[in-house]
Amino acid sequence: MLFNSIDFAIFFPIIFILYWFVINKKLKYQNLLILTASYIFYGWWDWRFLSLIFFSSIVDYCVGLRLNKIDDKKKRKILLAISLLANLGLLGFFKYYNFFIHSLVDSFAVMGITLHKSSLNIILPVGISFYTFQTLSYTIDIYRKKLKPTKDIIAFFAFVSFFPQLVAGPIERAKNLLPQFMRTRSFVYEDAKDGLRHVLWGLFKKIVIADTCAIYADKIFSTYDTANGSMLVIGILCFAVQIYSDFSGYSDIAIGTARLLGFNIMRNFAYPYFSRDIAEFWRRWHISLSTWFRDYVYIPMGGSRCSKLLRIRNIIITFTVSGLWHGANWTFVAWGFLNGIYYIPIMLLNKQKSHSDQVAEGKLFPNIREIIQLASTFFLTLIAWVFFRAPNIETAFLYLNRMFSKTLFTWPRLEPDFIWLLILPIIEWFQRDKLHPLQIDKLHISLRACIYLVLAMLILFYCDRNNQAFIYFQF
Template sequence: MLFNSLDFAIFLPIVFILYWFVTNSNLKLQNLLIVAASYLFYGWWDWRFLSLILFSTVVDYSVGRKLRTEENQTKRKALLWTSILVNLGFLGFFKYYNFFLDNFVSAFSFFGIDITANTLNIILPVGISFYTFQTLSYTIDVYKRRLEPTKDFIAFSAFVSFFPQLVAGPIERATHLLPQFYKKRTFDYTKAVDGMRQILWGLFKKVVIADNCAEFANQIFNNSADMNGSTLVLGAVFFTFQIYGDFSGYSDIAIGTSRLFGFDLMQNFNFPYFSRDIAEFWRRWHISLSTWFRDYLYIPLGGSRGGTWMKVRNTFIIFIVSGFWHGANWTFIVWGALNAIYFLPLLLTKNNRNNLETVAQGRYLPNFKELSLMLLTFGLTVFAWIFFRAENITHAITYISEIFSASICEVPQFTERLEALKITKLIALFLLMEWVGREGQFAIEKIGLKWNRFFRHLMYYSIILLIIWYGGKEQQFIYFQF
C-alpha cells in the first residue's frame, strides 16, 4: 500500500476513526489495532512476508525476556548472537544471496575454474532492511542494559510493525519509540494539524518533485549512451532531487501520520542539500540510519578514538557497509567508499564537527564562503549519486567519462526539454521554500505559522492543487527496493 495511493487515502481515515473513537479508552486495544492495521498495510504487497515480521518479532521478544533474567555473560552473548544471526540471516538470504553467489562464481572463473550454480528467483520483502535494524536496536540495547525488556508482546509487536515507518523508516530506536506504546495517548489537535502539514509537504516532495524528476532521470540514465555530456549532468541533477524528494517525502509522510496517532518519530532529513561539507551532509541525510551505524557499528569498532589507521579503517567500514546496506550491487559499495574518501580529510584534520548550526542562521542569505561550500558539497554529492543510480560499474564509468568529454559544452539533447524546464522551475520553487523554512523540522512548518491566515491557506491549497495536477502516476518509493 503506497502513501500516494487511493488505497492509503481510504485506509488512513478508517484506522484514525477506529483508533480515536472506538479503542481510545483502552491502551491495549489501541496497540492491538495498530498491529492489525500494520499487518494489513504490509500484507497489501504480499501477505506471505507477514510471517517474516512475526517470526522476527517472536525471536527478539523472547531473546529480550531471556536477557532480563540471564546473568551469565557467555549465555547473554549467545542470546544476542541468536537475534543478530536470525535477523541478518533473513536480510542476507533475501537481499544478498544471488549477489554473493554470482561473485563467488565470477571469482573462480577468473582463475579458469568453471562452477555451475543456479541463482534463486527471490522476491525481496519490502522494507526488510528497515525493520531488521529496528528490531536489532531493541536486542542490542537490552543486552547492553540501556533498555528494560518489555513484558508486553502486543506493544512490542506494534513497535516492530508500526505502519507509518515500517517500510522505509525512520529506523527508530527501541529506547525512543517503544516506551510510547506503554503510555495512554490523548488526541492533540495541534499535533494532528502539524502532522497534516508534514504529510502535505511530504506528498508535494514525492508527487510533484520526485516523480517528475524521475521521468527525466530515467530517460537520461536509461539512454545515456546516446546522450551528450551536458544532458548527462542534467540527468544526475534530476536524480539528485528525485532521491531526496522521494525518500525525505516518505519520511515526512511517516512522521506526520505518526503524529495523527499521538506518536513522535525522529527527524530523518534536515535540509541536507544546504550542507557546507560532507560531514554535515551525513548529519542531515537519512539521520536514523547514519546514527544507527554510528552507535551500533562505528563506536563499537573504536570510533575515532584510536590512531590514524583505526580512524581510516573505521570510516571506510561504516561507509562501505552503509553503501552495501542499500543494495546488492558493486555500485553501492563504490558509492559508500567514495563518501568515505570525501569524509576522511575532514576527520583527519578534525574539522568533521564544524558547521553544527544551520547555515546562515538568522540571515536571509548565505555569505560568499557559505555559498561556495554549499555548491562544492552539492557537486560532490551529485557526482556520488551517479554510482548510486547507475546499473553497474561499467555504466557509471561510461556515464562519467562522457560528462568529462568535450560534449559537456554542447546543448542538452533529450525529448520533452520544455517539460523539463517546467520541472526545473518547480525545483527552484521547492529549493526556495526549503531555504526559507530551513530552521524548522520541515519547510512549511515555520513558513505557514509566520504568514497570516489568508496567505497560509493560499499556500496549502496551491500545494494541494499541484499534487492533484501532477498526481496519478502512483510510483513506488525508491527506498522500497532497499
C-alpha cells in the same frame, strides 16, 4: 500499501476514526489496532511475508526477555548471537544471497575456475532492511543494558511493525518509540495539525517533484551513451532531487501519520543539500540510518578513539556496509566507499563537527565562502549519486566520462518540468530553520489556506504519473 495510493487514502481515515473515536484512551486496544492495521498495511503488498516480521518480532521479544534475566556474559552473548543470526540471516538470504553467489562465481571466473551459478528466484520483502535494523537495535540495547525489555507482547509487536515507518523508515530506536507504546496517547491538536502538514508536504515532494524528476532521470540515464555532457548533468541533478524528494517525502508522510496517531518519531532529513561538508551532509541525510551505523557499527569498532589508521578503517567499513545496506549491487558498495573517502580528510583534520549550526544562520543569503562550501559538497554528492543510480560500475564510469567531455559546454534541452529543480531548493532555503517548510504559523490564515490549496491542487494534477513506488522500498 503505498502512501500515495487511493488504498491508503481510504485506509488511514478509517484507522484514525477507530483509533480516536471507538477505542480512545484504551491503551491495549489502541496498540492492538495499530498492530492489526500494520499487518494489513504490510499484507496488502504480500501477506506471505508477514511471517518474516512475525518471526523477527517473536525472536527478539523472547531474546529480550531472556537477556534481562541472565547475567552470565557468555550466555548473553549467545542470546545476542541468536538474534543477530536470525535477523541478519533473513536479511542476508532474501537480499544478498544471489549477489554473493554471483560475486563468488565471477571472482572464481577471474581466476579461471568455472563454477555453476545457482541463483534463486527470491523476492525481496519490502522494508526488510528497515524493520530488521529497528528490531536489532532493541536486542542490542538490552544486551548493552541501556534498555529494559517489555513484557507487553502486543506493544512490542506493534513497535516492530508500526505501519507509518515500517517499510521505509525512519529506523526508530526502541528507546524512543517503545515507551510511547506503553503510555496512553491522547489527541493533541497542535501535533495533529503539524502531522497533517507533514503529510501534505511529503505528498507534494513525492508526487509532484520526485515522480516528475524520475521521468527525466530515467530517460537520461537510459540514453546516457548518446546524450550531451550538459544533459547528463541535468540527469544527475534530476536524480539527486528525485531521491531526496522521494525518500524525505516518505519520511515526512511517516512522521505526519505517526503524529496523527499521537506518536513522535525521529526526524530523518534536515535539508541535506544545504550542507557545507560531507560530515554535515551525513548528519542531515537519512539521519536514522546514519546514527544507527554510528551507534551499532562505527563505535563498537572503536569509532574515533583509536589510531589514525584504525579510524580510517572504521570509516571505510561503516560507509561501505551502509552502501551495501541499500542494495545487493557493487554500485551501492562503490557509493558507500566513495562517501567514506570523502569523509576521511574531514575526520583527519578533526572537523567532523565544524558545521553543526545552520548555514547562513539569521541571514537571507550565504556568503561567498559558504556558497563555495555548499557547491563543492553538492558536487561531491552528485558524483556519488552517479554510482548509486547507474545499473553497474562500468556504466557509472562511462556516464562520468561522457559528462566531463567537451559536450559539457553545450546548451542542454530544457523542459518546463525542470522548474521543480529550482522551486524545491528555493522553498527549502527560506524555511531551512524549520522542521519542515510548512511550519508557516506566522502567515495570515488566508495565505496559509492558499498555500495548502495550491499544494493539494498540484498533487491532484500530478498524481497519475505512474503512481510510482518509493525508491527506498527496494532497500
